Amino acid sequence: MHILCRRQFLQTAALIALLPMTSRAAAWPDKPLRLVVGFAPGGGSDFVARALAQSISRPLGQQVIVDNRPGAGGAIASRLVATSDADGHTLLLGSAANFVINPVLMPNLPYDADKDFTPVGAVARFGYVLLARKGLPYKQLADVIAHARQRPGELTIGSAGNGSNTHLAAAAFQRAASIQLRHIPYKGTTPALTDLAGGNIDLLFDSVPTVLGQVKAGALNALATTGAERESVLPQLPTMREAGLPGFVASNWFAVFAPARTPPDVVARLNAVMQEALNGAALTVQLQNSGNVPLRGSSAALAQLVKDERASYAKLIKESNITVD
Numbered sequence: 001m002h003i004l005c006r007r008q009f010l011q012t013a014a015l016i017a018l019l020p021m022t023s024r025a026a027a028w029p030d031k032p033l034r035l036v037v038g039f040a041p042g043g044g045s046d047f048v049a050r051a052l053a054q055s056i057s058r059p060l061g062q063q064v065i066v067d068n069r070p071g072a073g074g075a076i077a078s079r080l081v082a083t084s085d086a087d088g089h090t091l092l093l094g095s096a097a098n099f100v101i102n103p104v105l106m107p108n109l110p111y112d113a114d115k116d117f118t119p120v121g122a123v124a125r126f127g128y129v130l131l132a133r134k135g136l137p138y139k140q141l142a143d144v145i146a147h148a149r150q151r152p153g154e155l156t157i158g159s160a161g162n163g164s165n166t167h168l169a170a171a172a173f174q175r176a177a178s179i180q181l182r183h184i185p186y187k188g189t190t191p192a193l194t195d196l197a198g199g200n201i202d203l204l205f206d207s208v209p210t211v212l213g214q215v216k217a218g219a220l221n222a223l224a225t226t227g228a229e230r231e232s233v234l235p236q237l238p239t240m241r242e243a244g245l246p247g248f249v250a251s252n253w254f255a256v257f258a259p260a261r262t263p264p265d266v267v268a269r270l271n272a273v274m275q276e277a278l279n280g281a282a283l284t285v286q287l288q289n290s291g292n293v294p295l296r297g298s299s300a301a302l303a304q305l306v307k308d309e310r311a312s313y314a315k316l317i318k319e320s321n322i323t324v325d
Contacts, residue, residue, distance in 0.1 A: 028266045032063040034090045035256070036081050038074030038098065044209045044290075048124050048254045049093045051286045055277035056270075074098045075110055082116035086259040088266035091120065094257045097165060100309045104317055105163045105324050119302035120256040121271040123278070124292040127227035127251045128169050128205045129237070131220050135199050141224045141243035144203070148179035157181040157203040158192035163324040166192075168313065169205040169226065169250040171320040173240075176248045196220075207252065208234065208291035226250040233291050253295055255302050271299050 037049045053064035069077040078098050084090035103113045138144050148155050159167035162185045186192040189206050196204045208231055214220045224243045225231050240248040277283045278294045287294050
């Protein structure tokens with residue numbers, strides 16, 4: 001009898017010890033959520049974050065506040081979330097830069113992309129447009145490639161900086177086409193676009209969401225897009241595959257990450273709410289009209305995406321001898 005009572009006591013005590021954790025997970029979210037973005041308001045990541053926040057606030061029953069923490073290519077925001085409480089109330093809208101490229105190029109990051117985060121789910125993917133200066137006498141990608149093969153290093157291609165997504169797109173393009181271009185790095189795509197418009201550089205990759213309006217208005221000379229299929233918002237432009245580079249695809253993505261050790265049931269519920277929003281018409285239309293493509297999937301699928309792309313980018317970075325400033 002004594003043994004039975006003691007056993008019951010220990011079992012009850014163990015259950016009581018688990019109650020706070022269980023109740024917290026069950027009650028989540030019990031306050032507004034914070035979605036941290038590593039770039040200033042008004043940019044592509046900010047737009048996606050606000051569209052997502054608006055779509056998931058109602059089903060969660062809590063406001064989702066977008067918190068812009070620009071600086072260091074997103075490292076400041078990543079560090080902030082990595083060191084936040086793992087209760088599911090602080091999240092990061094990350095991208096390939098945070099979790100794929102920077103970990104390869106920058107060994108001294110103030111966060112560990114693998115150990116400090118829990119993948120929640122992807123949100124959107126976007127491709128790039130290969131732009132040419134107005135005075136360049138080529139209207140087709142094949143003509144640019146032919147020129148570059150005949151005169152290696154003569155044509156210039158800008159980027160948002162050494163090791164940036166646009167730099168890597170340019171490197172992948174050169175490798176796929178077996179050409180050599182002269183790389184001109186800038187501090188962001190805005191000055192690069194300015195120099196392209198001014199005729200100071202010949203070529204530039206930039207994201208579909210960033211240049212969509214200017215390409216539609218005819219202010220920029222667009223040659224091809226980098227997605228697996230034609231962009232629904234730019235259907236007149238061929239893909240790089242169609243234009244003569246079979247197999248060439250380059251893109252970036254946005255996804256939500258939580259601090260490591262966030263309760264699995266919280267992650268699962270947040271992912272489910274995100275999938276419902278991404279399957280809905282409102283968020284889908286917002287993303288597509290801005291040049292993004294909804295990217296759905298589980299937290300495990302996001303983890304695999306990061307793993308696969310990091311291996312691919314690491315190979316490209318090594319073969320192209322790319323380093324940061």
